[in-house]
Amino acid sequence: MTVPAATSVRRDVLRRRIRWLVAATITYNVIEAVVAITAGTIADSIALIGFGLDSVIEVSSAAAVAWQFAGPDPERREKVALRVIAGSFFALAAYVTVEAVRTLIGAERPEHSLVGIVLVAISVVVMPFLSWAQRRAGRELGSASAVADSKQTLLCTYLSAAVLVGLVLNSMFGWWWADPVVALGLAVVAVREGREALRGETCCSPVRLDERDGGVRSNGDCGCPPGCTDTCCTGETR
Template structure:
């Protein structure tokens, strides 16, 4: 029993770290994305802020299952999921419209150097979180924590998209690659939004489990 308590504390700590990291990443990414006129980096930062709301629901979930492993998703978590889902849909709409506009006008970022740096850091941090969450979830035999670990992989995928688009632009100056990368981010944001509403309306842990 004491071992389970220790593992749940680790799971809660990982949830809190995810929240704090996303706040910092969001602030830095949106600022640098705006300054460098990189829509992909700016959109990546906005996504990080949305993940903060999702993270609050995850942290609450860990406390709930620690007290009662067989309990069902409660109103706080469902509300957090719906708010997150709505925010993702709004983000998708904004990213798609702005991407199309940038392609139409031929807009190019000033630089995507910081997109490369931030995406590489994000890939490393998020991958460590995935591995750690899977380890803790497996030891606790907790489907919700394992599902959260799998969903964290989406952040890795989005970081890879940012790295690819930023890297290709920085190396070759491809005119539309920043906007194309942004559309890739919008695709994953749309899937995350759908998943949030599916989870809010049921007791499923995660579409990606």
């Protein structure tokens, strides 16, 4: 009788942890969006404005997970949350592609912005931690949406790094084309992650917590077929 109770307690702890991490992600991205869009408008920088809009997309993805875990039965809301997250990936890919192409053909070029460089540099440090913590909790709980949202956050980290490289190279050497070229590569990754989230392939299901580890799920309990390479089994990002 004590084992199911321990498992239930562990799942409650993981759900609370995910809610806190999602709340932190939303709060940070709202601040990031306001600062980036303001700085980008002042500097006429499409790269910074796009970075700010990417933060808005990340908020929508995190909000979907927050909505899911706000209910008494998060598993029942998971499919809807995954669709929202997949849509966020596709929206991000579409916007980045359009703006990168516009920049490359000479519509507008990223301008120097010290505020933007500092903001994006901070994001490169903060976002990987939030992504790792949420991915770890989501993997253990077996939540496909939580893991998918953590991948959205990680992808935004890569976009932050690309924007940072573009802003620095543009500021130092006038290499305005560096940001859009890297951004196009990230758009391809975003489409792939969106398709995986839409198919619900981000995590294994069903999930069982390993009773021998006090409620922590082991790889052998993921419920996947032999040779599974999903993140819940391997503990790795794709």
